[in-house]
Each structure stands twice: as structure tokens, then as C-alpha cells.
Amino acid sequence: MSGAPRDRMRLAAELVSKGATMLAEPCAEDGGIQVRYRGKVYCTAHDDLSSITTAAAVSFDTVTAQLREVLLAKLSETTAALGTEKEAAKQDQLVSLAAKYFDLLQKLPQK
Ligand SMILES: [Zn+2]
Incomplete structure (x- = not known):
């Protein structure tokens, strides 16, 4: 047994807020509440949920950092x-493309 039940409920709630679904059937081993997250089933009573929430946070940060690099490039x-385009129609395309990149950059979490 590791972690207070209150802590585990908080982590379970955090996972649900990140898109996990609570399962109707309890864990076969200890009757704990189970959640499905990214295709895997976790028991909120015996699985280490803190490592799941930490890993999810890290991977989100990694992806947004990558996205920021790509969008800036x-x-x-x-x-x-x-700057070198002479045709108005092509300039129009480039401006709308740049606006989309810029818009997406603004939506990324600010560091
Ligand atoms: Zn369990």
C-alpha cells in the first residue's frame, strides 16, 4: 500500500481530467477503481498513478516544444x-499560411 487514499483519488481525478475514463468493473485483485488511459487500464488502488501523470505531463511538454520548433522554422x-514572391495570388497563400502558423504558435502553452 503506497500513498494516502485521498492522494489516489486526486490522481485518479487528474487522469480523468486528462482524458482517462473510469471503468465500471473494479480491479480483480483488490476491488480498486480502474481507469483507462491511452489504451491501458490502471487500478487506482495498486498501480503507481503518479508515474503515469508525470509521464503524461512530460510527453505533452515534449510535443509542444517540438511543435514550437517546427512552427517557428x-x-x-x-x-x-x-519576401521574394512577386505574384499576388502566391503572396496571398503565403500570408494565410503564415497566419495559421502564427495562430497555432500563440495557442501553445507559454513558458
Ligand atoms: Zn488493483
């Missing part, structure tokens, strides 16, 4: 292309 390329 694309925004830079698009800006450079816009």
Missing part, C-alpha cells in the same frame, strides 16, 4: 518566401 521559411 516553417514561419521563418514562409516569411522568407513571401
Whole structure:
């Protein structure tokens, strides 16, 4: 037994807020509440939920960091292309593309 029951309920609630679903059937081993998260079933009584929530937080941060890098690189390329583009129709495409990259960048969590 590790962690206070109150702690476990908080972690279970945190997982649910991250998209986990509570399962109707209890754990076969100890009757604990089970949740399904990213295709895996976890028992809130005997599985180490803190490592799951930590891992999820890390991977989200990693993905948003990658996305930020990619978007910045694309925004830079698009800006450079816009600078040399002569055709109005192509400029229009480039501007709307840059606006989308910019919009998505603004939506990323700020560090
Ligand atoms: Zn269990």
C-alpha cells in the first residue's frame, strides 16, 4: 500500500481530467477503481498513478516544444518566401499560411 487514499483519488481525478475514463468493473485483485488511459487500464488502488501523470505531463511538454520548433522554422521559411514572391495570388497563400502558423504558435502553452 503506497500513498494516502485521498492522494489516489486526486490522481485518479487528474487522469480523468486528462482524458482517462473510469471503468465500471473494479480491479480483480483488490476491488480498486480502474481507469483507462491511452489504451491501458490502471487500478487506482495498486498501480503507481503518479508515474503515469508525470509521464503524461512530460510527453505533452515534449510535443509542444517540438511543435514550437517546427512552427517557428516553417514561419521563418514562409516569411522568407513571401519576401521574394512577386505574384499576388502566391503572396496571398503565403500570408494565410503564415497566419495559421502564427495562430497555432500563440495557442501553445507559454513558458
Ligand atoms: Zn488493483
